[in-house]
Amino acid sequence: MVIRTTQTPTDDQLAIVEAQIGRAPQGIQAITATDGQGTPLVLRMESIVNGKPFPTLYWLSSDRLKVVLSRIEASGVIKQLEARLQDDPDFLAAYWRSHEDYVAQRWHYMRDEHREQAEQHGYIDLFRQRGIGGIANWHQVRCLHTQYAHHLCGDNVIGQWLDAEYGVIDDLP
Numbered sequence: 001m002v003i004r005t006t007q008t009p010t011d012d013q014l015a016i017v018e019a020q021i022g023r024a025p026q027g028i029q030a031i032t033a034t035d036g037q038g039t040p041l042v043l044r045m046e047s048i049v050n051g052k053p054f055p056t057l058y059w060l061s062s063d064r065l066k067v068v069l070s071r072i073e074a075s076g077v078i079k080q081l082e083a084r085l086q087d088d089p090d091f092l093a094a095y096w097r098s099h100e101d102y103v104a105q106r107w108h109y110m111r112d113e114h115r116e117q118a119e120q121h122g123y124i125d126l127f128r129q130r131g132i133g134g135i136a137n138w139h140q141v142r143c144l145h146t147q148y149a150h151h152l153c154g155d156n157v158i159g160q161w162l163d164a165e166y167g168v169i170d171d172l173p
Helices: 012-019 063-074 077-087 089-109 112-121 124-129 146-152 156-165
Strands: 002-007 028-035 040-045 057-061
Touching: 002 146, 012 028, 012 040, 028 146, 040 146, 057 063, 063 077, 063 146, 063 156, 077 089, 089 124, 089 146, 089 156, 112 124, 124 146, 146 156
Parallel strands: none
Antiparallel strands: 002 028, 028 040, 040 057
């Protein structure tokens, strides 16, 4: 079960996230998805961390999901998905809408001071044109983890496909 949320992480949740990612987290804006037991699954990150663009808006923190998605990714699924993007115009259009949703959400959640920094440092195009996980070429798939994190918090056709084909969502309590 996935619970979409927007909550400031508690100290207990921050401790869980630190264990999940192996270090103290920096730049967390909110916890945006948890499992049925309240364990963080996805973090929404600040757009600029330590003065530099952070590569992704949604960060999959769940150990369980990272393992499942790594196994799927290792099986060569990304090449299969990229071939489908070339052969299926409807799938490609849905994928582009996923990127557009991601870009819009990233801009929406960006704090005013980060928008000002982005303008001062020439990052506006990066934030307006880079899609899920910071990808520039929207005909390619990068990292199922970032796709799935976005799926749990937005509209992502790759995440929907992963649930339909592999039942990824079924691995959660």
